[in-house]
Amino acid sequence: MKKTPNYYQNKICLNVLANSLENAKEVYEAAKGHVLIGLLSKNYASVEEAVKDMKNYAEAVNNAISVGLGAGDPRQWEMVAKISKEVQPQHVNQVFTGVGYTRALLGQNETVVNGLISPSGTPGMVKISTGPLSCSEAPAIVPIESAILMLKDMGCSSVKFFPMKGLSTKEEYQAVCLACAKENFMLEPTGGIDLSNFEEICRIALEAGVQKIIPHVYTSIVDPQTGKTKVEDIQALLEIIEKL
Secondary structure: OOOOOHHHHOOEOEEEEOOOHHHHHHHHHHOOOOEEEEEEHHHOOOHHHHHHHHHHHHHHOOOOEEEEOOOOOHHHHHHHHHHHHHHOOOEEOOEHHHHHHHHHHHOOOOOEEEEEEEEOOOOOEEEOOOOOOHHHOOOOEEEHHHHHHHHHHOOOOEEEEOOOOOOOOHHHHHHHHHHHHHOOOEEEEEOOOOOOOHHHHHHHHHHHOOOOEOOEOOHHHEOOOOOOEOHHHHHHHHHHHHHO
16 A cells, blocks of 8 residues: 555545546646545456556556446446455445455455445435345345444445435435444445535535545536546635635
């Protein structure tokens, strides 16, 4: 593992995409290091190809990379785990059922590994059947506190709450925030986050007492013409973070 990156110094760390090494560097610089660069396993044909490319990114941005599934695709869970074993990134995205396997392959506890849970429609209850097999059956819905403790049992670091659809699941999100604060667990709100709702989403978590928030802000700040994450939007998000 490389030295601890800047993102640990603040309560809020961005998780954003980059479509090239150049884009990753400019995003990292614009965020003053308070960012994780999401690299999606789904974009690679093999583990070997992904490892080779992601190591280049890791070298360029102080290993502040986040190995991703790709829109929460559960079929990518094993590829993510195997990539992470070789790359040893600062952050890994994983389905609920893949957390333990991933932590074992990593062989250390420094990397932040999140576990994907989804809204259930009822505040205080979450869907944990986010794995490749379990997602195809009737949803397994449990209290958020139980889900967090199960994740802790597996060596997880953080809840990834997805898909939030912005603030349309606000009451459920508030319940997740309170539970994460109670259990001193990281929280990663994901899905439909943009410049218009970013501040409120972060503020809800902070006011609940969450100690570490990693909001995923993806396509809403990507230039549709170039595919690049927009530096000016990163700067705008950083200004909001500094204000909070």
